[in-house]
Amino acid sequence: MGNGDNCNPNWKDASFSYYKYVPSLAAAGIFTGFFFLAFAGHSFRMIKARAWFLIEVLGFAGRAVSANQEPGCWTQPPYLVQTLFILLAPALFAASVYMTLGRIIEVVDGEKYAIIKRRWLTKIFVCGDIVCFLLLGGGGGMLASAKTNKSAFDLGNNIIIGGLVLQLLWFGLFVVITLLFHRRMMLSPTARSYQPDIKWRSYLHALYVASALIIVRNIFRLIEYCQGSNGYLMTTEVFVYCLDALPMFLVVAWFLWKYPGEISGLLRRKELYDGSMHEI
Incomplete structure (x- = not known):
């Protein structure tokens, strides 16, 4: 429940309100559960493959807390948690995707095709991703704390738009580089790429699917923030779940099935083999 002293009965028509609709507790709870199950599955694999972990579950848990408060009486902490964690999650996914391509190139000895x-490669894209992360985090924080300060609200909104545009451009460049590497490998495969345990095509396909889903999500968020706080997307909750929560959950589920973390084991074996050959 919210604090009655901070309630705004005219929240629908207010210049600023944490939400422009009544958040659905059921939807937030369902996706909190989905992401928690996915987190549990990935956590099991982390023990063996040291893979990345998830923050979306915390974002939707914060959203569920907001949904349990009276409309117009929403408090800042859960809103801030859901805004930042849901907004920033794709940047962490992107960093994992970038690093996975570098590992694929290494495991197949495909350096000459990149x-x-x-x-x-990994350093450039991860550094770009950090810039996007900082822009989105800074903009999201300003947006959540701006309230009636319109200039601060507009600045935070514009910073988020800039971060989303940069993230889309960065991801587009990454996909082009991946496609070129894939094409060159198909035309002239390396000797290591023929080894049956190195499923490099499957790993690349996993990256394509994840990239497409993240791009769809980022396009939605870009349009949403460009429309502003009173835009159709910002005032209609169903889009958050159809075009953000669902695509990101599919990324998590897809990587749980087509798990690229096993590349780490292949790299360790490759290092042992290369070290043995060097000694010989």
């Missing part, structure tokens, strides 16, 4: 050298 238009950016592997040792720079």
Whole structure:
């Protein structure tokens, strides 16, 4: 329940309100459960493959807390948690996708087919992703704390738009680089790519699916923030679940099935093999 002293009975028509609709407790609870189950599955694999973990479950848990408060009496902490964690999650997914491509290139000895050298590829894209992360985090924080300060609200909104545009451009460049590497590998495969335990095509397909889902989600968020707080997307909750929560859950589920974390084991075996050959 919210604090009655901070309630705004005219929240629908207010210039600023944490939500422009009554958040659905059922929907937030369902996706909290979905992401928690996915987190549990990935956590099991983390023990063996040191894979990345999930923060979406915390974002939707915060949203569920907001949904349990009276309309117009929403408090800042759960709103801030759901805004930042849901907004920032794709940036963490993107970092994992970028690093996975570098590992694929290394495990198949495909350095000569990458238009950016592997040792720079991950660094460049992860650094770009950090910039996007900071922009989205800073903008989201300003947006959540702006309230009636319109200039601060507009600035935070514009910073988020800039972060989403940069993230889309960065992801588009990454997909182009991945496609070029894939094409060159198909035309002239390396010797290691023929090994049956190195399913590099499957790993690349997993990256394509994840990238497409993240791009769809980011396009939705970009349009949403461009429309502003009174836009159709911002005032209609169903889009949050259809075009954000669902695509991101599919990314999690897809990676749980097509798990690229096993590449770490292949790399360790490759290092042992290369070290043995060097000694010989």
